[in-house]
Amino acid sequence: MELKGRRELFCREYIARNLHGTNAATAAGYSAERAATTASELLAEPEIQNRIAALAAGRNKKLEIDAGEVLLELLRMLRADPLNYVDEVGCVKSLHEIPLDARRAIASFEVEEMPTLGATKTKVKFWNKEKAAELIGRHLSIFNDKLKLEGGDVAALISAARDRSSSLV
Numbered sequence: 001m002e003l004k005g006r007r008e009l010f011c012r013e014y015i016a017r018n019l020h021g022t023n024a025a026t027a028a029g030y031s032a033e034r035a036a037t038t039a040s041e042l043l044a045e046p047e048i049q050n051r052i053a054a055l056a057a058g059r060n061k062k063l064e065i066d067a068g069e070v071l072l073e074l075l076r077m078l079r080a081d082p083l084n085y086v087d088e089v090g091c092v093k094s095l096h097e098i099p100l101d102a103r104r105a106i107a108s109f110e111v112e113e114m115p116t117l118g119a120t121k122t123k124v125k126f127w128n129k130e131k132a133a134e135l136i137g138r139h140l141s142i143f144n145d146k147l148k149l150e151g152g153d154v155a156a157l158i159s160a161a162r163d164r165s166s167s168l169v
Contacts, residue, residue: 077132080105
């Protein structure tokens, strides 16, 4: 269900601006001074959350991408094996000789002519394995980024403690 006016524009801008609420609020015409607060308030609304989810699903369908494909790309980065990029004597292969799955782990590939030596120098830079491992670990919930407080309603516990301490006086 499409929303009306600035609320719809906020949702579209939120998706377009890499999920940055403050920028989306400003682009949707909300005041720059209150953009962060407005974004937080809008993002807390179930109607806004549902619209953003629908827009994101539509974008993903259009791009023909899903979580499995993203994970596969991260695994390619993580599992990149240098032996896929060199021949039997250790020289870097040309790009067309490297298998497609292995090429996807390459961030940059530079061939520099060295005329004085009559040779070329090839530099291969790979995507960051550490970042790929971190993203996969977060997806698998290996890392705990959230502090979990147990013991029920914290406000109620504080109130009960105050009541106990005032009765001691």
